[in-house]
Amino acid sequence: MGDKEKKSKKKSVTVFGYPLSIFFIVVNEFCERFSYYGMRAVLVLYFKYFLKWDDDFSTTIYHTFVALCYLTPIMGAIVADSWLGKFKTIIYLSIVYAVGQVIMAISAIHDITDRNKDGTPDDMALHVALSMVGLLLIALGTGGIKPCVAAFGGxxxxxxxxxxxxxFFSIFYLSINAGSLLSTIITPILRAQKCGIHTQQQCYPLAFGVPAALMVVALIVFIVGSGMYIKTPPTGNIMVKFFKCIFFGIKNRYRHRSSKFAKREHWMDWAEEKYDKLLIAQVKMVLKVLFLYIPLPMFWALFDQQGSRWTLQATTMDGNFGLMTIQPDQMQTVNPILILIMVPVVDIIIYPLISKCKLNFTPLKKMTVGMFLAALAFVAAALVQLQIDKTLPVFPASSEQQVKFINMGNELINIRAGNDSIQLKAFEGNQEYFTYKQPFNLQIESDPAEKITLPNGSRNTIVILRDVSKWRHIQFSDIVAKPEEGTNAIRFFNGFGSVLNITAGDQLYGNVVPSNMSIYVNVSQGTPEFTIKDNAGRECVFSRTFGFGSSYTFIIPPTFPFGENCGQSIEEVEDIKPNSIHMAWQIPQYFLMTSGEVVFSVTGLEFSYSQAPSNMKAVLQAGWLLTVAVGNIIVLIVAEAATLKDQWAEYILFAALLVLVCIIFAIMAYFYTYTDPAKVEALFGNLEPEEKKKKKSLEMIKEDMVENHDEKRRNSDSSSDEEEEEKGKQTHF
Incomplete structure (x- = not known):
């Protein structure tokens, strides 16, 4: 009676017929999803460009994290239903979640260690340790509350x-997509900002800090609504009961394996000695669907690479869309945008048209089509990658060295490097690299040849200068990778006769002495402004327009004219070409993948709900989330085991694997028989519990009597045989 009074009292606090408490739950979910997807949007770039991990290792850790996020919901459901209840589980795990987000933000503060040079492993140790602790806590938090929040709202x-x-569930789903969409737009913008005390770098602390703040807000909002919630106490976890029933059925079947009557219609029928037939029938229905889930992880293996491989692919593309510039991690927003458009289009237009064509487009057929569309998306990604590869520079192999030359003399010179003959005008550099596999001879004009030894796997620039009586050269190391995150690596060679102070906007090159090369400075896409000053106070301000991912060496000649139009006398040497394949070419693969998601994921959830018993829908939900976790584990296995040199080949491999799994799933779907859980439950629910117990007792007694009878007969037969044998002996004697 007390509970009923409590419930009716809570129900009276309503707004437009809805409990006021759901406002806090919806806001909590929006903030939590913003926090999760915002952090995840920049995560793989954080691994690659901040922690300096390579593409494969960044992808591995990314998918390990996502897999953990989808493994922990099972733990959250068990804790909530068996021990703490949904409310306390959400509170406690949200605290863990928020702490993890804060730790991630702290881990990205580049000034907490001395990494002003190149970030050695010792420098990175603290960042890596904090990052891993933060991601582990986030996985526990987001996964643990995942099965609780929606159910708590219901x-x-x-x-x-x-x-x-x-x-409410429609609004709840909308809040998830709104949080995802906004965070995927905003956090890449925050990441692109410059921050730091000693050095200015990409602002990952801000990109992680804002999601951390949103998670704290989510926790506070949820706690504020505490007095309005209807809090259902834990009543025992059906998931635990589900597994216990299966375990008992297997154990009982194994125990009676030697019995003559060890045959039953289904192996789960061996659980009847302890569990009623209604529960067993429900378990059978769930197992039937879970068996159908076995091929599904392969879909998620492809789907979740939007945040890893596809984001890394975007870093090698041109993101200039005219009115706006898209960051590589912002391309992930295409998915939620297309979802908001395509879900109603598919439901209102596509499915009705198919129905009018008298086609039996069952849920399992829809899911098969969804898997095939995802495979096509990876074929599209492979085709895009092939075009990108044509534009990428060929970097030296581990046994090679690459060299280009700059002539800082005031006359045309002829150079012979190895077997290559090169001619350069005054204050000019060649635009292409020459490749050598061993030390080579360098001869300038008629001067004696000199043997040049360079590090293996390196790119180098050799600057040639004219002394009074002979030529000399200086060697400088060039970058051997595309500049980070689509920026442009720019440096200057000072051929002027005095020290020059150079800046690019608010970024300092510092003082560059004569006949020396400046450091590389990464400048963003656009038209940055450069300032060059000499010791006499003269100044040159000029600008250049850059795309994405290029590298240039700017040559300042000895007769550099300060003042107006000074930039025209600066010679440009292109070390790495800018990205020329536009990010818009990723839209077809996103469209295909999102189409597959709409047909596969939404249908799969509806199918699972329709085929699940009334009290085991959470079990199938946990099984569905488990397929996502396994899918991310598949990415780890394939990426590590395949070791393919070309990225396009890996895309084709994933597409081929999904097509194979798609065929297997189609065969399984063909033999699947749809069931009506309500009818099954009604059939087995007609027996009263006492009648069931009596029936089970009678069956057990009957089985024991049969087994005892068989045992007596075997003993009797054995005694008769012994008597006959004894008589035979007596007759013989």
Whole structure:
């Protein structure tokens, strides 16, 4: 009676017929999803450009994290239903979640260690340790509360508010997509900002800090609504009961394996000695669907690479869309945008048209089509990658060295390097690299040849200068990778006769002495402004327009004219070409993948719900989330085991694997028989519990009597044989 009074009292706090408490739950979910997807949007770039991991290792850690996020919901469901209840589980794990986000933000503060040079492993140790602890806590938090929040929201409605409950779930789903969309747009913008005390770098602390703040807000909002919630106490976890029933059935079947009557229609029928037939029938229905889930992880193996491989692919593309410039990690917003467009289009237009064509487009057929579309998306990604590869520079192999030359003399010179003959005008550099596999001879004009030895796997620039009586050269190391995150690596060679102070906007090159090369400075896409000053106070301000991912060496000649139009006398040597394949070419692969998601994921959830018993829908939900986790584990296995040199080949491999799995799933779907859980439950629910117990007892007694009878007969037969043998002996004697 007390519980009923409590519930009716809570129900009276309503707004437009809805419990006021759901406002706090929806806001909590929006902030939490913003926090999770915002952090995840920049995560793989954080691994690659901040922690300095390579593409493969960055992808491995990314998918390990995502897999953990989808493994922990099982733990959250068990804790909530068996021990703490949904409310306390959400509170405690949200605290863990928020702490993890804060630790991630702290781990990205580049000034907490001395990494002003190149970030050695010792410098990175603290960052890596904090990052791993933060990601582990986030995985525990987001996964643990995942199965609780939506169900807790549903608990706030009374039985007569079925319509309002249905609307709530639509609003709840909308808040998830809104949080995802906004965070995927905003956090890459925050990451692109410059921050730091001693050195200015990409602002990952801000990109992680804002999601951390949103998670704290989510926790506070949820706690504020505490007094309005209907809090259902834990009543025992059906998931635990589900596994216990299966375990007992297997154990009982194994125990009676030697019995003559060890045959039953289904192996789960061996659990009847302890569990009623209704529960066993429900377990059978769930197992039937879970068996169908076996091929599904392969879909998620491809789907979740949007945040890893596809984001890394975007870093080698041109993101200039005219009115706006898209960051590589912002391309992930295409997915939620397309979802918001395509879900109603598919439901309102596509499916009705298929129905009018008298085609039996069953849920399992829809899921098969979704898997095939995802495979096509990876074929499209492979085709894009092939075009990108044509534009990428050929970097030296581990046994090679690459060299280009700059002539700082005031006359045309002829150079012979190895077997290559090169002619350079005054204050000019060649635009292409020459490749050598061993030390080579360098001869300038008629001067004696000199043997040049360079590090293996390196790119180098050799600057040639004229002394009074002979030529000399200086060697400088060039970058051997595309500049970070689509920026442009720019440096200057000072051929002027005095020290020059050079800046690029607010970034300092510092003082560059004569006949020396400046450091590389990464400048963003656009038209940055450069300032060159000499000791006499003269100044040159000029600008250049850059795309994405290029590298240039700017040559300042000895007769550099300060003042107006000074930039025209600066010679440009292109070390790495800018990205020329536009990011818009990724849209077809995103479209195909999102189409597959709409047909596969939404249908799969509906199918699972329709085929699940009334009290085991959470079990199938946990099984569905488990397929996502396994899919991310598959990425780790394939990426590590395949070791393919070309990225396009890996895309084709994943597409081929999904097509194979798609065929297997189609065969399994063909033999699947749809069931109506309500009818099955009604059939087995007609027997009263006492009648069931009596029936089970009678069956057990009957089975024991049969086994005892068989045992007596075997003993009797054995005694008869011994008597006959004894008689035979007596007759013989």
């Amino acid at each position: 608990d706030q409605f009374s039985e007569e508010q079925e319509k309002q409950r249905s609307t």
